Amino acid sequence: MAPPPVVTGLSPKEGPPGTRVTIRGEFLGNQPNDLIGLTICGCDCLLSAEWKSVNKIIARSGPGKGRGDIIVTTRSGGRGTSTVEFRGYHETIGPMKESAVWVEENLLWSRRSMSPSSYQQEDPLGLSVEENDKKFPEEELHEYFPDGSGDLTSENFTPGWFLLENHHATTFNDLKAGLAFLRRKVDGQKEGQLSFLKKNVGPVMDQVDTLLVLKDKIEQDIQEFGIDPTTKLEKAIREAMEEANKLFEDVLSRRDRADSTRSALALLTRFRFLFTLPTSIEHNIKKGDYDLVINDYARVKNLFGKTDVVVFKKVLAEVEHRIEKFQDMLHARLQQMPISIDEQKRLIRCLVNLETVGDPAWDAVASNAKHVTEQLNKCREEHRNAEVESVSKKSAQKHKNRQTNPDYQNSVPQRILLIEEITEIVTENLPNLWKMGQSYFMGDLYITPNFTRQTTFKHMILSVIETFCKYVREAVLPHTIDKKSLTATSSSSPSQPTTSLAWPVLELDSITEWLPHCLRYVRSSYTMLIKLDLPGEALDIVATLVQDLRMHTLSSLFKQATDKIKLLHKQETWRIEYEGNYGGITDLPFKFEKIIQEVMQLVKESVLISEQRENSLLQNPTSQREFNHLIQVMLCGISGTFEKLAFTNDSANDEDHTSAVSQLIGSPAVNRVEKVNYSTPIFEHRLLTTLANCQFTTKIVLPRLQDLFHKQGYPTPVIAIETAKSTLNTLDKSIMEAYLEQKCDPLVGTIEPSMYIGRFEWDTRNMTNDVSPYVKECLSNLISVQTEVYSISPTLVDKLLKQIVETVAEEISRLMSCVKKFSDQGNIQARVDILTLQDILSPYCTLTAKNFFKEALGVLPKIAPENQKIIDTTLQTSKKRMNLQIQCFHGVVSTQSNGIVL
Known part of the structure; x- marks a missing residue:
């Protein structure tokens, strides 16, 4: 049963009879024949309805007047509802408007002027409507005057409606003036016929001319068509009536057919459940609603199982055939792996409820055991064959692959993939096998269990576990396979192959890095088996395998870490x-x-x-x-x-x-x-x-x-x-x-060449007012070293700079001791240079460095008192000029002492 129709939108929302209305909504019918009813404002409009889609219908409004709902009725959903309304109204027909209805002449022309301007006059009061641009709401006018109208030519003309619609903002004095204007106008129209003719000579003459033309036209028509020109018109009207009758007869015939179909459907609806059951069974099977199929089958057997009606027996035979096919499908699905344990229990319950012959519960247990063993053998066979094929190719191109393929060492061996897959197979399937067996012997599978099958079930579990452990050892622990007695596996497992295909011989180092990976997988399977509460005989087999893997994994992990560190x-x-x-x-x-x-x-x-x-x-x-x-x-x-x-x-x-x-x-x-x-x-x-x-x-x-x-x-x-x-x-x-060897030798080696650049001699006669260039260069080089060390490791600045400064001081002392003669100007220059270096580098001057500077000053001649002032002045001037260099050495030290990093 479809939902009832709902109308949510209209276009337009109002209009006179015959207005073309577009109806929008939901559930408006599945097809044109599904639409059986449409009313607009209480009038039946089904004949003009045109079904477009489930959301759209186009129709013409009827003669209804006022507001009303649009009700759509469908065969599938019944009578609907509407959230919108349509307003129908009747238009007043004027002499200049086309219309399909007869216009009463006495309604429009009695005691009215024949002048067109009189009829079309917009404002009979003669007032301005500039301040009345905003119209009064039409809905409120309908509420105030339900049967009234503001049209001057309407029978229901209401002055109040007219004033609210056209003069709701006009003052009372202006309305009084308008009333006086209207009275004068009415009095002016009460003139005699002679005065009327005088004022309207032009229109009267036009009318006379029109009558003469009409008279000539009628005489011409009489000559052409005869005295009775309406014969053809009568014939056309008769033909139109016949066509209308045909249309009406077609509508009646369609309605008769609809009534007969409705009666037949009403009879079929009474036994709808029986007749639709075969189709319903197929539909519910496709959807997976097996319980619904079983319930419907039980219900139909209770209702019609003993019927003598031939039609009902035919339908029941078809239902039985569908149920047999359904049972075969369920049994095949029960043995089709993989399948979850809940799904298996569901299928077993369905088969039991359908009274299927046999033991579907034990069939499910045997299917699980067979599936696990087949998956293990198939997985081992596939990966073993893949590795045999790849070993020869890898051995031939081993050196080439290591150079061209960066992922050569990271490719996963087939035997590792085997362990991943067989552990997943055991983890996913063995719990289902164990739980299905336990459920079978506990009687939870809707069938009385056969306890003589317990030994067979235990053999199934041990066979799967022994096969799993053997395949793991063959893959990653082949040196332990000889110590393990697994001959019982091949002899006790009927489904296991009697011949064992050996793996290709590989170096153990090639798979050692994968041992932790394998250990995690095997341990996860072992944990799962412990939780299943399996017999100790089965758990001991896996425990021995886990212990061997742990021993090999321990050394593998530390070896991998050592290789990564190197x-x-x-x-x-x-x-x-x-x-x-x-x-x-x-x-x-x-x-x-x-x-x-x-x-x-x-x-x-x-x-x-x-x-x-x-x-x-x-x-x-x-x-x-x-x-x-x-x-x-x-x-x-x-x-x-x-x-x-x-x-x-x-x-x-x-x-x-x-x-x-x-x-x-x-x-x-x-x-x-x-x-x-x-x-x-x-x-x-x-x-x-x-x-x-x-x-x-x-x-x-x-x-x-x-x-x-x-x-x-x-x-x-x-x-x-x-x-x-x-x-x-x-x-x-x-x-x-x-590092010291890398920095000290180049730095100290630049001092002497820079000191004597430009053929400088210490016995010069030129007076200086600044430190020598070699001092500035030496300081710049030290700043460069200091910056380099500080940018990487500030804690090493003090230790490294002190040793470098000692080497610089030693070189200055050596160079000064090698000078043969100092002039007064040269003596002043040397003292300024040494004192400047000693003062600026004081944060890094050790006792040894200070002694070297002291030795350098001791080599110089004694300075005259008058030259001491020159030295002091030059030192002050040079310090001002070299303020940046001073801050480089003194600023870093101060920030270091405060624990601040610049």
């Missing part, structure tokens, strides 16, 4: 990430720590933690020694990684990245301008970054790892931690010495 230098991005007081470090220590954390967590979760029915692996002393050795090798691997990053010669990058120390004698030191962005920094930056990473790893990462071992319940590897720290400290000293 390859960390390939993942170095050299992107600086500041971390507290340990300078600029990269993410390499964090990656190292993350690898250790991951492998510790993975080993703990997948290997060390003993689950139900499993023994601990570290109870054996030999296993403990092996564990400690693996930890030590893994932790010490980071030292080799740092060493590769620090000292590996990258000639392609170092060739273009020159030293930050100025190599242009006599020109101020400038930082190099890199034309290309290199992913790998220059050698000095690598040394500093690696040095910061070493210190951070030694002081932060290793202690955190030691705490992590303790928190996660591992035996604390004290010896392994101390060995790793010792290795990192040795590497730290080597890196620092390499």
